[in-house]
Amino acid sequence: MEINAQIALTVFMGVLLVAVAAWLTRIEDWRSYSSTAGGVVSQGERSEYIEQEKPAGLIRWLTTVDHKDIGILYGIYGLTAFAVGGLMVVLMRVELATPSTTLVGPALYNSLMTSHGITMLFLFGTPIIAAFSNYLIPLIIGADDMAFPRINAIAFWLLPPSALMIWAGFFAGPLGLGFEAPQTAWTLYTPLSTGSAGGSLDPAGGAGIDLMLLGLHLSGVAATMGAINFIATIFTQRDENVTWANLDIFSWTILTQSGLILFAFPLLGSALLMLLADRNFGTSFFLADGGNLLWQHLFWFFGHPEVYILVLPMMGIVSYVLPRFAGRKLFGFKFVVYSTLAIGVLSFGVWAHHMFATGMDPRLRASFMAVSMAIAIPSAVKTFNWITTLWNGRIRLTTPMLFCIGFVSNFIIGGVTGVFLASIPVDLVLHDTYYVVGHFHYIVMGAIAFAGFAGIYYWFPLVTGRMYQATLGKAHFWLSFIGTNITFFAMILLGYGGMPRRYATYLPQFTSLNVIATVGAMILFVGQIIFVWNLVNSWYAGKRVESGDPWDLKRDGVHTVEWQWFDRKIETAITDGGEEEQNAVTDGGEPIDKSENN
């Protein structure tokens, strides 16, 4: 068994290395990337150089260095991971409909839980943000492409192997390779993750853990490459009119996020390698006295910034999209910019609020509480700015706008529960209960995923040239909003009741709230099926967008440059102009304008 696992691992890594080496040799001229990014084209006139170079068919997608194509690839990748992670959690919630084990045993439950968390954070969250930033930032800041288009492509192509390694354990079991899916939870706490008898024999997943560590490492490398690229792009490739004073809020959040990635991910990479060495090469970073606490410090020094890596760009999307449908500028634009930067800094001083219950020195603990309280302020400032933007605005409840408002609503609950957790005495009661699960899901599902949906609907016409079905979009919103609130509010109550997290079974007194949470999850699930169907169907057969301003933004003076780019694109595509004024396919724009303004 052990030999099998070792062989599988070796062969897998060997094939990977050879593939990478072979591929690298095919690129002769490393410096030629500058040719695509060199010519500074002002006033948003983008050279279509890259456009003409594209081959057809599959080869195009495998070889593309165009930021828009790479953005689409990231998007498809992220949504695929979202589906995988979502199906995993559907199984788990079905299991949790009854107190005892019925469908899924404890070992499989733990594997599903581990992979669900890692998939959603690393394979859905980070890539779906990269989808928006790759596609849009060069358009919005008036750059020709990313500063390093080829690095951009490499960063994306590291992700599919990363996913395969993270999920490898699920295939290994049925194939008889002798190792299983990891059961360590996404936090990979030692000593569980070090394995009682070295790498491949431990009960928590064997070589599956090693592969997952390598996969995570690879995804970290990808994220770091992307971050460097965005920093370089935003600093050096802006149109001359885009000064720091009028850089848009989405680019600001991506810039801050990239800074966070630059400091957080390399540290995760080092910690992962130390763990790998402990498991396989006889080192004892985490085996000596204090090793377990060391792991937690290293992990959370990365882990807390990671949650802001995910939420900041999504706040950027909401700050960018929400004003479009409120018919006015974002209220207090610069407050939002400065508080984004403040969150970026402070997120590196709060990590041990995940470790209040470890028995660390009370003085040290108190300082992390202080910084955690301070970081709540910039988040609250943003929330007030969004709400004030809505105040007296000409609100149009289109699907993206509904998701933005849902984001704000869910973020308030997620944020307030977070501030309670940041208070040491409260946390000592609620730590490791379902309250924590409720807290962070209000943010990761209720806010991060919602902002992702808002962005997908808002820019769907820009990317595909077609409009989605508005009714289905709204059904998706309401099912998601109701499902999220039922599921995760029930979890908050379960946490107050004292139900611990990360178990496949529970005491009978928690049954009714668990059933409610499962029902909520099923509502969410139905919503997401509608979403996928709407997306796929509309991409192939949706109504073509004929106007360059499908959201009717010009009317309120909130038109933006990426739609101007789109307008030019369809103008060159459509030979017979003329009928562009009808705006036939605006999602609810027209009828809602005329009727109620809620």
Add this chain to the structure above:
Amino acid sequence: MATKIFDKDTILDLTVNFVPLGILAVFIGIFVFADPWGFDLRASLPMYLIMFSMVISLGILTYISGKAIAGDEKKAEVYSQGQAFLDGAEPIDPHGHGENSEETDEHESKTDPENEEH
């Protein structure tokens, strides 16, 4: 106009980051004066280090970004986000937010008729 970057308006914009700085200062004050757990270098040093490093780095980043943003405001026209090179976009008053909502409305109505013709 171009003489002073950190004028009253810019300071007002930066107040948003003074609040977390203030909260940290209050906590530091409480820990210094109430001193509930006594002083022990091994624990107290990292404790103050965490808080002071946050105060200092937030202060520095706020200063640098304030300088970059306010400096560019004075050097070039300011546009609403996403409109910097939009055809026919009108520059905005960078300090037209918040304090004076009338001003904001004025800008909106000014751009409205312009857009009708499209």
